[in-house]
Amino acid sequence: xKSIPDxxxxxxxxxxxxxxTPALVIDLDAMDRNVQRMAEFARKxxxxxxxxxxxxxxxxxxxxxxxxxxxxxxxxxxSEAEALAVLGVNNLFISNEIIAPTKLRRVAQLGAxxxxxxxxxxxxxxxxxxxxxxxxxxxxxxSGPLIDVFVExxxxxGRCGVPPGEAALELAxxxxxxxxxxxxxxxxxxxxxxxxxxxxxxxxxIARVIEEVRRTCDLITAAGIPVPLVTGxxxxxxxxxxxxxxxxxxxxxxxxxxxxxxxxNEREPAQPAFEHALFVxxxxxxxxxxxxxxxxxxxxxxxxxxxxxxxxxxxxxxxxFANGGDEHGILHPDNxxxxxxxLGSTVWLIPGHCDPTVNLHDYLIGVRxxxxxxxxxxxxxxxxxxxxx
Amino acid sequence: xKSIPDxxxxxxxxxxxxxxTPALVIDLDAMDRNVQRMAEFARKxxxxxxxxxxxxxxxxxxxxxxxxxxxxxxxxxxSEAEALAVLGVNNLFISNEIIAPTKLRRVAQLGAxxxxxxxxxxxxxxxxxxxxxxxxxxxxxxSGPLIDVFVExxxxxGRCGVPPGEAALELAxxxxxxxxxxxxxxxxxxxxxxxxxxxxxxxxxIARVIEEVRRTCDLITAAGIPVPLVTGxxxxxxxxxxxxxxxxxxxxxxxxxxxxxxxxNEREPAQPAFEHALFVxxxxxxxxxxxxxxxxxxxxxxxxxxxxxxxxxxxxxxxxFANGGDEHGILHPDNxxxxxxxLGSTVWLIPGHCDPTVNLHDYLIGVRxxxxxxxxxxxxxxxxxxxxx
Numbered sequence: 001x002k003s004i005p006d007x008x009x010x011x012x013x014x015x016x017x018x019x020x021t022p023a024l025v026i027d028l029d030a031m032d033r034n035v036q037r038m039a040e041f042a043r044k045x046x047x048x049x050x051x052x053x054x055x056x057x058x059x060x061x062x063x064x065x066x067x068x069x070x071x072x073x074x075x076x077x078x079s080e081a082e083a084l085a086v087l088g089v090n091n092l093f094i095s096n097e098i099i100a101p102t103k104l105r106r107v108a109q110l111g112a113x114x115x116x117x118x119x120x121x122x123x124x125x126x127x128x129x130x131x132x133x134x135x136x137x138x139x140x141x142x143s144g145p146l147i148d149v150f151v152e153x154x155x156x157x158g159r160c161g162v163p164p165g166e167a168a169l170e171l172a173x174x175x176x177x178x179x180x181x182x183x184x185x186x187x188x189x190x191x192x193x194x195x196x197x198x199x200x201x202x203x204x205x206i207a208r209v210i211e212e213v214r215r216t217c218d219l220i221t222a223a224g225i226p227v228p229l230v231t232g233x234x235x236x237x238x239x240x241x242x243x244x245x246x247x248x249x250x251x252x253x254x255x256x257x258x259x260x261x262x263x264x265n266e267r268e269p270a271q272p273a274f275e276h277a278l279f280v281x282x283x284x285x286x287x288x289x290x291x292x293x294x295x296x297x298x299x300x301x302x303x304x305x306x307x308x309x310x311x312x313x314x315x316x317x318x319x320x321f322a323n324g325g326d327e328h329g330i331l332h333p334d335n336x337x338x339x340x341x342x343l344g345s346t347v348w349l350i351p352g353h354c355d356p357t358v359n360l361h362d363y364l365i366g367v368r369x370x371x372x373x374x375x376x377x378x379x380x381x382x383x384x385x386x387x388x389x
Numbered sequence: 390x391k392s393i394p395d396x397x398x399x400x401x402x403x404x405x406x407x408x409x410t411p412a413l414v415i416d417l418d419a420m421d422r423n424v425q426r427m428a429e430f431a432r433k434x435x436x437x438x439x440x441x442x443x444x445x446x447x448x449x450x451x452x453x454x455x456x457x458x459x460x461x462x463x464x465x466x467x468s469e470a471e472a473l474a475v476l477g478v479n480n481l482f483i484s485n486e487i488i489a490p491t492k493l494r495r496v497a498q499l500g501a502x503x504x505x506x507x508x509x510x511x512x513x514x515x516x517x518x519x520x521x522x523x524x525x526x527x528x529x530x531x532s533g534p535l536i537d538v539f540v541e542x543x544x545x546x547g548r549c550g551v552p553p554g555e556a557a558l559e560l561a562x563x564x565x566x567x568x569x570x571x572x573x574x575x576x577x578x579x580x581x582x583x584x585x586x587x588x589x590x591x592x593x594x595i596a597r598v599i600e601e602v603r604r605t606c607d608l609i610t611a612a613g614i615p616v617p618l619v620t621g622x623x624x625x626x627x628x629x630x631x632x633x634x635x636x637x638x639x640x641x642x643x644x645x646x647x648x649x650x651x652x653x654n655e656r657e658p659a660q661p662a663f664e665h666a667l668f669v670x671x672x673x674x675x676x677x678x679x680x681x682x683x684x685x686x687x688x689x690x691x692x693x694x695x696x697x698x699x700x701x702x703x704x705x706x707x708x709x710f711a712n713g714g715d716e717h718g719i720l721h722p723d724n725x726x727x728x729x730x731x732l733g734s735t736v737w738l739i740p741g742h743c744d745p746t747v748n749l750h751d752y753l754i755g756v757r758x759x760x761x762x763x764x765x766x767x768x769x770x771x772x773x774x775x776x777x778x
Contacts, residue, residue, distance in 0.1 A: 020491065020778045054715065076716045096716065097674040097682075099733045102409065126675050129732050159713050160675040160682050191714060285486040286515050286549040293486075293549050299748050300777055304687050304712075323693075324548050325580060326443065326745050327465045327485065327777075343518050344488045356715050359688050359749070362775050385775075386751050388689055388716075389409045 004379050008363055011376045016367055019376065021283040021346070022296035024361040028368050028377055030277035031256060037272035038255050039069045045242040050074055050093060050231065052253030055355050057384035058364070059087030061256070072120075074251050078103050078110070079387035081121070085110060087383055090119025093231070095187055095251065097126055097152070097160055103389070104137035111138070111145035122148035124187045126161050128174060135178040148184035149175050150231065153216060155209040156190045164188075164212035165219060172220050172227075185229035188213050189251060194236030195261060195305075199268045206240035214246050235262060239270045259354040261305040278357070279311060279371060280349040282329060284341050292319075292331040292340045294347050299326045301349060302356035308349035312371065321349065359385055393768050397752055400765045405756055408765065410672040410735070411685035413750040417757050417766055419666035420645060426661035427644050428458045434631035439463055439482060439620065441642030444744050446773035447753070448476030450645070461509075463640050467492050467499070468776035470510070474499060476772060479508025482620070484576055484640065486515055486541070486549055492778070493526035500527070500534035511537035513576045515550050517563060524567040537573035538564050539620065542605060544598040545579045553601035558609050565614055574618035577602050578640060583625030584650060584694075588657045595629035603635050624651060628659045648743040650694040667746070668700060668760060669738040671718060673730050681708075681720040681729045683736050688715045690738060691745035697738035701760065710738065748774055 011018060019025065042049040051065050052074040062073050062084055072091025075081045081092045092114065098104055111121040125131050131149070138144035151171045154161030162168050168186065175183040193205040209232075217227045231249040233241035235258075241247040254262060257278035267273075282296035301308055303323065310319040310331070319341070322330040331347065333340055341347060348371055351357040358364070362385055366378035400407060408414060431438040440454050441463040451462050451473055461480025464470045470481045481503065487493055500510040514520050520538070527533035540560045543550030551557050557575065564572040582594040598621075606616045620638040622630035624647075630636040643651060646667035656662075671685035690697055692712065699708040699720070708730070711719040720736065722729055730736060737760055740746040747753070751774055755767035 020489065022777050096684075099674045100409065100672060127732060154677070158680075159717055159719060162677075283489060285488045288543070288551075291547075296777075298691070298693050299745055302687070303693050326748075328548055330548060343516060356688055359715075360775065386749065388411050388685075388749075 002362070002381055002383070004363065004381065008365070008379045011365065012379065014376050016371060016374045016376065019281055019365055021281050022300040023281045024358065024364050025279045025281050025371070026257070026364050026366045026380065027277045027279065027371060028366045029370070030275040034255050034258070034274050034277060035065065035068045037274060038252070041238070041242065041272045042069065042250065047242050047247065048249040050249050050251055051256065052095070052251050053080065053084060053384070055253040055256060056358060057083070057382045057387065058380050059084050059089055059383050060380050062089045071249070074253070075384070077387055077389060078106055079389045080384040082106070082110060083384035083387050085114060090114055090117055092119070093122040093148070093150070095124050095189070097124055097130055099130055099133065101133055101137065104134050105140065107134065107147070108138045108141050108144055111147045112141060112143070115145040120148055121145070122150060122184055124150050124152040125171060125175070126152045128171070131171060131174050131178070131181070135181055138180040144180050146180065146182055149181045150184050150187035151175070152187045153213065155188045155212055156205060157192055159191070164216045168216045169220050169223055172225050173223070176225055183225060185227050185231065186213060186216060187231050189232040189234065190237070191234065194234040195265065196236070197265055199266050202237050203240060206237045210240070210244045210246055217246065235274065236265055239268065254354050257354045259305070259357070260309040260350045260352045263309070263350070276311070276350050278351060278354055280308065280351060282347045282349055284331070284343055284345050284347060287340055287343055289340070293324060294329045294331060295327065296329050296349060297325050297327040298323070299360060301351040302353045302360065304356065305353035308351050311348040311350050319347070358382060361385065391751070391770055391772070393752065393770065397754070397768045400754065401768065403765050405760060405763045405765065408670050408754055410670050411689040412670045413747065413753050414668045414670050414760065415646070415753050415755045415769065416666045416668065416760060417755045418759070419664040423644050423647070423663050423666060424454065424457045426663060427641070430627070430631065430661045431458065431639065436631050436636065437638040439638050439640055440645065441484070441640050442469065442473060442773070444642035444645060445747060446472070446771045446776065447769050448473050448478055448772050449769050451478045460638070463642070464773070466776055466778060467495055468778045469773040470499060471495070472773035472776050474503060479503055479506050481508070482511040482537070482539070484513050484578070486513055486519055488519055488522065490522055490526065493523050494529065496523065496536070497527045497530050497533055500536045501530060501532070504534040509537055510534070511539060511573055513539050513541040514560060514564070515541045517560070520560065520563050520567070520570070524570055527569040533569050535569065535571055538570045539573050539576035540564070542575050542577045542602065544577045544601055545594060546581055548580070553605045554608060557605045558612055561609050561614050562612065572614060574616050574620065575602060575605060576620050578621040578623065579626070580623065583623040584654065585625070586653060586655055588655050591626050592629060595626045599629070599633045599635055606635065624663065625654055628657065643743050646743045648694070648746070649698040649739045649741045652698070652739070665700070665739050667740060667743050669697065669740060671736045671738055673720070673732055673734050673736060676729055676732055682713060683718045683720060684716065685718050685738060686714050686716040687712070688749060690740040691742045691749065693745065694742035697740050700737040700739050708736070747771060750774065
């Protein structure tokens with residue numbers, strides 16, 4: 001476990017003003033409200049929620065989510081699972097394929113470790129080879145654990161997963177032939193549907209997903225294999241999967257922090273009113289009179305889903321963020337009088353995409369009482385930062 | 390200093406095949422050849438070279454560059470300078486503006502530390518406030534160091550820096566009024582010119598830069614203030630600054646590793662033949678038959694300057710990398726027979742942009758003897774990874 005450096009430890013209890021820039025700051029009040037909204041939503045729809053930890057990569061946040069009702073956590077990589085498991089996170093689903101035998105041996109070891117603590121490890125598969133190599137890795141252990149295996153179905157993302165229907169049944173059958181593996185159901189996630197802007201587009205995309213998933217479940221069940229669970233969904237479409245009667249578990253993670261990309265989605269009334277809780281605090285370090293420059297570039301925030309929005313500007317001082325490279329952001333006046341922030345002043349940015357932004361930082365700075373005048377309450381370690389393997 | 394984890398320590402001496410994916414791999418033979426080419430180029434043109442450490446962020450690499458003749462290192466952030474200084478790097482230029490008084494106090498402390506070791510710290514400025522606050526921070530120390538101060542001139546980048554001419558002279562004059570500061574010259578870097586594709590475009594852009602810099606130097610000299618040095622340039626344009634008779638120091642850093650973005654530049658015969666030395670090793674984890682999916686996405690490599698190129702494919706097996714999100718890359722066949730790599734096979738990627746790619750990783754894996762059949766020689770710590778402040 002990384003220890004928190006002294007200068008960050010000493011920030012606790014201090015004013016927001018004392019946070020050095022650039023820094024990734026969590027509005028803890030907004031985050032807590034997002035968690036409550038998600039918990040309430042899941043209770044109302046009687047679905048489990050297993051938020052995706054690829055967003056926050058933090059054991060502290062994972063525990064907080066469990067206390068609010070999360071049934072476990074998704075991760076995208078084995079090393080993420082290992083980093084969280086070592087800090088007491090017990091129920092983990094690696095919602096991704098693993099093929100390397102050395103990694104599958106570590107999957108079996110991690111499964112045994114979680115088993116012994118009353119937890120459980122799950123993995124997604126989309127190939128016969130993947131299933132056979134996993135089964136072999138578990139068999140090689142003297143007392144191998146029981147691993148939950150989800151068949152990943154490609155429901156429109158066009159990435160991993162077998163097509164809905166027969167191909168999924170074949171893999172389910174193969175899994176049930178291995179006593180050391182448990183067929184846990186289907187993993188069906190349509191990532192690109194999360195960011196379709198219109199309410200109607202998202203509804204339509206997920207209606208097709210639900211139809212394909214239902215047909216696949218029926219096919220597998222008809223072959224005598226029960227489908228214990230369908231898991232998937234994200235922050236953009238969760239109202240549809242939750243109401244489907246087919247999905248039993250939601251994997252949404254971004255609801256916790258939100259980002260500028262999600263803010264561009266048309267809201268639907270049924271959707272919980274998630275708020276921005278993730279900000280880059282930046283400082284103006286240069287001003288030409290025509291533009292200002294802040295000290296946050298794309299080493300501070302990911303820009304692959306768009307540039308950050310500038311937060312909390314009054315009407316008279318709107319600013320537009322333009323790409324200034326790795327370490328700088330260019331601030332253009334977006335107002336009639338062309339006013340620019342003074343040298344040394346603070347600018348708050350809403351990152352374009354939350355997940356890869358968090359992955360740039362070793363620590364999140366948790367603030368209570370608002371960005372304007374609040375206090376630093378906690379320093380949150382990004383335990384699985386850079387855990388790519 | 391971070392200690393290198395056991396599983397990476399144990400990789401040393403092992404085959405490239407045993408590197409787990411995704412991993413950032415340095416072809417050490419190619420890197421060494423790039424260093425030799427750069428050293429020879431600088432000798433031939435009688436210019437100093439102070440390669441930018443924002444690329445590699447590694448004290449080991451900084452020492453290696455010094456041994457080859459580098460006169461020191463540029464960094465972009467104070468915390469980068471601190472991370473390298475603590476590991477014995479003595480000559481550092483923070484080629485960026487710093488405004489926060491808390492940081493300027495650390496600048497003074499770092500300057501004193503380097504002074505005491507026979508090294509030197511330099512900083513860029515582009516405002517009166519920046520100079521006054523820096524001077525104050527140095528004065529506050531009982532025996533403050535002498536800080537080298539470069540006036541940053543905006544020569545076309547449109548980011549930080551004062552306009553060429555009068556404005557630069559005013560700041561130079563202000564610096565010479567502070568005995569604790571030494572006017573070290575001009576910092577004039579045209580970042581976007583590095584990536585102009587055509588030979589002629591780059592030549593033209595830098596011809597204008599040189600003219601503006603020369604005019605500014607003449608103006609300052611005519612006012613009785615000597616201009617000890619003009620520093621700037623990058624991997625894309627260094628032949629022009631080196632031949633200018635105005636620039637005395639080259640800041641190019643990317644030559645060390647190169648990237649897919651630089652590979653898109655039209656080569657000019659005078660330019661040293663820098664080779665790709667930085668690769669992401671990835672593995673195929675899924676295949677639909679129409680496309681394959683590898684385990685490296687934009688948490689493994691920066692994509693803001695374009696997607697990675699697939700390296701070392703024979704004619705029959707060309708692949709095109711498409712964005713698969715944070716953790717995946719989609720591989721499309723780009724060949725007549727549509728052949729795809731098998732599940733489990735290795736794919737080598739050339740990142741779009743070297744600097745922010747290195748910043749995603751805690752360690753670089755140094756390979757000797759080529760990517761195909763070579764051995765792991767060293768694990769290189771990215772000491773200043775995430776050093777944003």
